[in-house]
Amino acid sequence: MSVQIRSNRVVKIGLAVTLLMGMLPCVLLAKSFKLQQSTLVPGATGQVKTAKDKNGNTKFSVQVKHLANPSSLTPPKSTYIVWIQLAGAAPESQGVLKVNKNLEGKFETSTPNKHFDLWITAENDATVKSPSGPEVLRANGVQP
Numbered sequence: 185m186s187v188q189i190r191s192n193r194v195v196k197i198g199l200a201v202t203l204l205m206g207m208l209p210c211v212l213l214a215k216s217f218k219l220q221q222s223t224l225v226p227g228a229t230g231q232v233k234t235a236k237d238k239n240g241n242t243k244f245s246v247q248v249k250h251l252a253n254p255s256s257l258t259p260p261k262s263t264y265i266v267w268i269q270l271a272g273a274a275p276e277s278q279g280v281l282k283v284n285k286n287l288e289g290k291f292e293t294s295t296p297n298k299h300f301d302l303w304i305t306a307e308n309d310a311t312v313k314s315p316s317g318p319e320v321l322r323a324n325g326v327q328p
Contacts, residue, residue: 215328217302219321224306225252230321232302236328243294243328246302248321250287254306257318261306266291267315268300268326280310299327 219230230248237243246266254261264281281304283289303322305315 217323217326219248219323222318222320224257224318225320228321232323232326234326234328237294241294241296242298244292244326246281246291248281248289251283251289251320252287253283257306261317262308263310264304264320265307265310265312265315266302266304268295268297268302270297270300275315277312299325302326
């Protein structure tokens, strides 16, 4: 019986090591970029974490804290939009960043782009095609 217990432990340890080794490249290859806040939201903080996905795309996650609800801004707005822009190209909307009652938000997506600037604006309309509202947070030179 003790041989079987040792065998099970060896299998469990081997499985754990294999899982950790599989996750290690993702952790080591992930990069983090601090979001710089504007004077409109001086207490806001945030970061962008990036990594390459299995298809070579840039997967990124935006995490913010202490970001005021857009309706609390002066003038009030209805939503926050995440934008990316390649050098010399037009900005591209990535989607809506929702802020919860704790003034925290998270947004995740992926893009085929490898190097871009990212920023968040406060907008009156979630379907806006180009940034028109004030910029609240920004990170330049984002890359996987």
